[in-house]
Amino acid sequence: MSTSDEIPGTGLITLDSLDLAALVASRVCHDVISPVGAIVNGLEILEDEKDEGMRGFAFDLIKKSAAQASARLQFCRIAFGAAGSAAAMLDLGDAEQVARGFVEDQKTKLIWEAPRQLLPKNKVKLLLNLVLVAATTIPRGGAITVSAVGEGEATEFKLATEGPHARVPANVLDLLAGRAPDDRIDAHVIQPFYAGLVARAAEMTVTIEAEVEGERIVTWARVAA
Known part of the structure; x- marks a missing residue:
């Protein structure tokens, strides 16, 4: 196709x-x-x-x-x-370590509150991709707080970003849902589109909402009904 x-x-x-x-x-x-x-x-x-x-x-x-x-x-x-076989379980502790090394700098702070546990590979891949998406909501820096609700297959993720001029980037919700601007995908928008593919593979749905007068953005990854 x-x-x-x-x-x-x-x-x-x-x-x-x-x-x-x-x-x-x-x-x-x-x-x-x-x-x-x-x-x-x-x-x-x-x-x-x-x-x-x-x-x-x-x-x-x-x-x-x-x-x-x-x-x-x-x-x-x-x-x-790939990071292992198709049925591999990955450690959230390892996810925290690589996420901290990737996104944390002088402008952005990562607050990781998700407890350490083994989860299906696609859930962990989704969380890391959502960390990237969350980082784009605070273009001038700020804090990303990652937390988890539930255990095992029922685990859901919450990522809250706070910073000056926090915003949801244009088209990111459509890209996560598998819809592309002008019905085309290129390297500039592949990451959120890929995150949506991983979400559907993990049987999860992603929502992003602005709170507190636009200074706080909350991203949820929930188990699909």
């Missing part, structure tokens, strides 16, 4: 498996290309620079960028990758 094909009776946009794989790979490359490029720049400085101050700067740049690239790859391995 092409990106303009629809499942009869659902109105959902579908993707050829090769197109989906290519777009997700493009997203992963986008996430790691910046720190990898910074490592290359640092190595070039070390090769050409004799000043000890600049060499120290280059070492710091390489160290920081390598840690960032590693954190992003570890996150993407679980959020987008």
Whole structure:
């Protein structure tokens, strides 16, 4: 099927498996290309620079960028990758670790209140993808609070984001529901679209609501009725 094909009776946009794989790979490359490029720049400085101050700067740049690239790859391995067999169970503790390494910085704080437990792979993949979606609701930074309700197959997730000018990005709700702007999918919008695919595979529904005069956004992933 092409990106303009629809499942009869659902109105959902579908993707050829090769197109989906290519777009997700493009997203992963986008996430790691910046720190990898910074490592290359640092190595070039070390090769050409004799000043000890600049060499120290280059070492710091390489160290920081390598840690960032590693954190992003570890996150993407679980959020987008196989990370075990189709029936694998994943640890929420591992999800917290990779999520913290990916999203936490000087502007964004991650508050993880979900208890450690083993959950079906698609539930954990969905949670990590929703962390990415939640981060887009606070473009100027803030806090993302992740919590879980229930246990095992009945576990549901709540992600609350707070920050200045918090907002739900345009089209994200449609993308999560499998509907695309202009009936097309590209690398710029593949992540929330992919999150919706994972939600349906996990038999969960995702809702996003604005609260407290637009300064707080709440994302729920609930078990489908």
